[in-house]
Amino acid sequence: MNILIKGVQLDGNTRDIFIKDGTIEEISENCIRKADKIINGKDKAALPSFINGHTHAAMTLMRGYADDMPLKNWLEEKIWPLEAKLTEEDIYWGSKFACLEMIKNGITVFNDMYWFWEATAKAVCDMGVRGFISAVFIDMFDENKGKEQIDLNLKLFELSEKYKPHVTFTFGPHAIYTVCRESLQWMRDFSEKHGILIHMHLSEIEEETKFSQEKYGLSPTEFLNSTGILSDRFIGCHGCWLDEKDCTILKNCNAKLVHIPVSNLKLSVGRMFPHQLLKNGLNIPFCFGTDGCASNNHLDIIETMKYASLLAKFSTNDPTMLPARETFDLATKTAASIFFLPEWEIKAGNSPDIILVDLNRPELNPGFDIYSDIVYASNGYIVDTVICMGRVLMENRYVPGDEEIMKQAKKTAKSLVAR
Amino acid sequence: MNILIKGVQLDGNTRDIFIKDGTIEEISENCIRKADKIINGKDKAALPSFINGHTHAAMTLMRGYADDMPLKNWLEEKIWPLEAKLTEEDIYWGSKFACLEMIKNGITVFNDMYWFWEATAKAVCDMGVRGFISAVFIDMFDENKGKEQIDLNLKLFELSEKYKPHVTFTFGPHAIYTVCRESLQWMRDFSEKHGILIHMHLSEIEEETKFSQEKYGLSPTEFLNSTGILSDRFIGCHGCWLDEKDCTILKNCNAKLVHIPVSNLKLSVGRMFPHQLLKNGLNIPFCFGTDGCASNNHLDIIETMKYASLLAKFSTNDPTMLPARETFDLATKTAASIFFLPEWEIKAGNSPDIILVDLNRPELNPGFDIYSDIVYASNGYIVDTVICMGRVLMENRYVPGDEEIMKQAKKTAKSLVAR
Numbered sequence: 001m002n003i004l005i006k007g008v009q010l011d012g013n014t015r016d017i018f019i020k021d022g023t024i025e026e027i028s029e030n031c032i033r034k035a036d037k038i039i040n041g042k043d044k045a046a047l048p049s050f051i052n053g054h055t056h057a058a059m060t061l062m063r064g065y066a067d068d069m070p071l072k073n074w075l076e077e078k079i080w081p082l083e084a085k086l087t088e089e090d091i092y093w094g095s096k097f098a099c100l101e102m103i104k105n106g107i108t109v110f111n112d113m114y115w116f117w118e119a120t121a122k123a124v125c126d127m128g129v130r131g132f133i134s135a136v137f138i139d140m141f142d143e144n145k146g147k148e149q150i151d152l153n154l155k156l157f158e159l160s161e162k163y164k165p166h167v168t169f170t171f172g173p174h175a176i177y178t179v180c181r182e183s184l185q186w187m188r189d190f191s192e193k194h195g196i197l198i199h200m201h202l203s204e205i206e207e208e209t210k211f212s213q214e215k216y217g218l219s220p221t222e223f224l225n226s227t228g229i230l231s232d233r234f235i236g237c238h239g240c241w242l243d244e245k246d247c248t249i250l251k252n253c254n255a256k257l258v259h260i261p262v263s264n265l266k267l268s269v270g271r272m273f274p275h276q277l278l279k280n281g282l283n284i285p286f287c288f289g290t291d292g293c294a295s296n297n298h299l300d301i302i303e304t305m306k307y308a309s310l311l312a313k314f315s316t317n318d319p320t321m322l323p324a325r326e327t328f329d330l331a332t333k334t335a336a337s338i339f340f341l342p343e344w345e346i347k348a349g350n351s352p353d354i355i356l357v358d359l360n361r362p363e364l365n366p367g368f369d370i371y372s373d374i375v376y377a378s379n380g381y382i383v384d385t386v387i388c389m390g391r392v393l394m395e396n397r398y399v400p401g402d403e404e405i406m407k408q409a410k411k412t413a414k415s416l417v418a419r
Numbered sequence: 420m421n422i423l424i425k426g427v428q429l430d431g432n433t434r435d436i437f438i439k440d441g442t443i444e445e446i447s448e449n450c451i452r453k454a455d456k457i458i459n460g461k462d463k464a465a466l467p468s469f470i471n472g473h474t475h476a477a478m479t480l481m482r483g484y485a486d487d488m489p490l491k492n493w494l495e496e497k498i499w500p501l502e503a504k505l506t507e508e509d510i511y512w513g514s515k516f517a518c519l520e521m522i523k524n525g526i527t528v529f530n531d532m533y534w535f536w537e538a539t540a541k542a543v544c545d546m547g548v549r550g551f552i553s554a555v556f557i558d559m560f561d562e563n564k565g566k567e568q569i570d571l572n573l574k575l576f577e578l579s580e581k582y583k584p585h586v587t588f589t590f591g592p593h594a595i596y597t598v599c600r601e602s603l604q605w606m607r608d609f610s611e612k613h614g615i616l617i618h619m620h621l622s623e624i625e626e627e628t629k630f631s632q633e634k635y636g637l638s639p640t641e642f643l644n645s646t647g648i649l650s651d652r653f654i655g656c657h658g659c660w661l662d663e664k665d666c667t668i669l670k671n672c673n674a675k676l677v678h679i680p681v682s683n684l685k686l687s688v689g690r691m692f693p694h695q696l697l698k699n700g701l702n703i704p705f706c707f708g709t710d711g712c713a714s715n716n717h718l719d720i721i722e723t724m725k726y727a728s729l730l731a732k733f734s735t736n737d738p739t740m741l742p743a744r745e746t747f748d749l750a751t752k753t754a755a756s757i758f759f760l761p762e763w764e765i766k767a768g769n770s771p772d773i774i775l776v777d778l779n780r781p782e783l784n785p786g787f788d789i790y791s792d793i794v795y796a797s798n799g800y801i802v803d804t805v806i807c808m809g810r811v812l813m814e815n816r817y818v819p820g821d822e823e824i825m826k827q828a829k830k831t832a833k834s835l836v837a838r
């Protein structure tokens with residue numbers, strides 16, 4: 001499949017972009033090659049797509065079902081009872097609905113941790129996006145449960161071959177308070193042997209630190225370091241309660257972080273992401289995540305970028321922190337490197353996914369700086385066209401089948417709460 | 420002008436709404452009256468419009484021109500030199516552009532403080548919205564300047580008759596560090612006599628508190644109280660550095676506040692809005708403001724509501740703070756009462772401005788709670804139709820003349836920075 005984007009704005013110039021099977025073959029002022037699909041780029045700008053570093057996709061089904069509650073009641077009275085009733089079919093529609101919302105907001109890659117792995121994998125393939133998918137790994141320090149989880153993950157790892165190249169299998173150890181040392185060590189070895197990414201909640205809440213100190217006499221990061229699981233394949237999500245010692249360990253192990261500002265505020269986790277530490281030289285690579293729709297409630301990385309940049313400024317008392325371009329690059333270029341994706345910049349020879357944004361929106365005008373306008377003044381609705389792996393997934397904001405997906409997701413959600 | 424909205428969702432029911440000259444005359448299951456304009460409300464919900472409690476509208480011209488800078492350099496090197504070159508024509512196009520953006524985000528009322536009062540008043544009338552407009556009052560403790568400003572305000576007050584009912588004249592004393600006691604006392608008397616609202620920056624930054632302590636030996640609020648300017652017509656904007664004593668004074672004087680979370684984070688003002696104090700019984704009425712586009716950079720009250728709610732939760736460590744419905748009501752009902760507007764709820768006999776939101780957006784589904792979905796999962800783009808003072812300003816997201824306004828605003832902004 002060949003795509004030719006005619007006369008689009010690229011880094012301040014008007015250019016043609018020719019894409020063959022997902023790889024940019026030519027960027028020029030006038031490309032004369034024949035293409036299967038021609039896109040008019042007038043009044044649009046081409047940019048790399050966004051990468052969502054942490055979510056629980058199918059939780060779109062629970063959007064707006066339970067908000068404004070203390071964390072404990074929210075989980076015990078609302079979320080867990082619903083999750084206990086989830087079926088594979090529910091997850092399929094919830095994940096598909098999440099993919100639809102992400103495409104509409106210019107996100108083509110997401111890092112997921114949830115139940116019924118294969119349902120999410122199917123949804124990802126059907127929607128044509130890229131998913132790094134893990135099954136939630138919880139053993140509650142029970143040896144038998146640990147073995148079951150290992151067996152399940154071995155099965156899913158084999159199964160994942162079927163869903164390539166859209167889906168990448170990852171490990172999803174839930175957190176240090178739900179997974180035992182032995183399970184983590186097994187994941188460490190298997191991950192090393194097969195190059196598998198490890199996606200884990202890390203230092204999200206104070207209770208986690210307390211638990212770790214009581215059980216291991218170590219901080220969560222120190223404990224993980226003692227298991228040997230930290231490496232450049234380790235992706236720790238949240239990280240609000242990390243201290244300087246923790247950040248030093250993560251940096252030395254080449255581990256990565258995902259910053260999830262909206263969820264952290266909404267659930268009142270009590271501390272900000274450690275921008276001050278990262279500012280002082282502990283430059284651990286990080287990208288942004290939305291979290292699931294029960295705790296955000298919106299899968300929009302543009303929204304998340306603004307929160308991240310503004311909270312970085314406020315929490316360090318320094319308005320020069322996370323400037324617009326740097327923030328944009330974290331959500332695209334750095335995120336791609338964290339997931340070992342190819343170079344995520346629009347240059348000949350590269351294979352990034354591509355979005356076109358509509359420059360005729362009020363918030364992108366007068367247009368002094370497109371990165372500032374995107375990060376500080378806009379939201380996912382500026383995205384007009386989405387190209388993923390060489391296929392057009394959205395054009396003029398239309399995603400084929402969107403009404404049916406919304407209808408099915410709505411039906412599924414209403415049936416779930418009525419069960 | 421009569422408008423009939425057919426079959427729209429209102430508080431969970433399907434209803435017809437009949438509006439005559441801006442007043443809701445009938446809400447029923449099947450209205451058979453004849454209307455000049457019929458709107459199909461299918462798959463839409465009717466809600467009161469949003470009120471923007473604090474902005475500098477024409478600063479849309481400076482969106483993205485200078486970000487990520489320390490406050491002092493930002494003002495001295497970028498904003499003030501540009502402002503010195505502003506003309507009446509610039510302000511007209513900048514304000515018109517701001518009105519366009521606000522209409523697109525469902526805002527029909529805004530509280531403004533900027534230069535060239537009449538240009539903004541004209542823009543407000545031409546766009547058909549409602550503006551509470553003040554001229555920035557700055558005398559820098561110079562008696563002659565104070566007199567000039569008073570003369571100007573007297574002139575504008577008379578002139579404002581011409582722009583009724585779209586425009587309401589207000590006083591805009593800039594801040595306690597730029598306006599002397601005598602000027603404030605003059606505004607106090609004139610405001611009392613003519614029922615004029617007073618719109619002032621209050622306790623935004625730490626330097627303001629220091630200045631006030633050094634000059635008056637009082638906090639900014641204590642100083643204002645000593646001038647007698649505080650009343651139910653006083654609207655203090657920002658308020659991040661207010662302490663318990665200040666809040667008690669404001670409450671006793673029936674003064675109001677505007678919370679401006681996005682700007683406060685972006686400019687790193689160093690403290691959060693005093694939600695903790697307000698939670699503890701000092702319930703001063705407040706609404707939300709976007710601030711100008713140089714320091715936000717987006718005129719979207721839905722975005723601002725999410726920031727406000729999430730920061731209230733995080734800063735008080737209480738996820739039940741500012742729940743979705745309460746947040747929505749602050750931005751509509753409470754805001755209307757702060758500006759002495761009529762009751763801002765969609766009920767027969769009331770005259771609120773009305774928006775219709777498009778329920779077919781992914782972020783408003785599955786649709787368990789429309790207030791949660793609006794506040795936590797959406798943004799201004801869900802607004803489909805805007806009705807202000809009985810006139811349709813936007814339908815299907817189209818505002819007549821939008822392309823021309825954007826073109827002129829862009830041209831004006833580019834010429835301004837090139838001067």
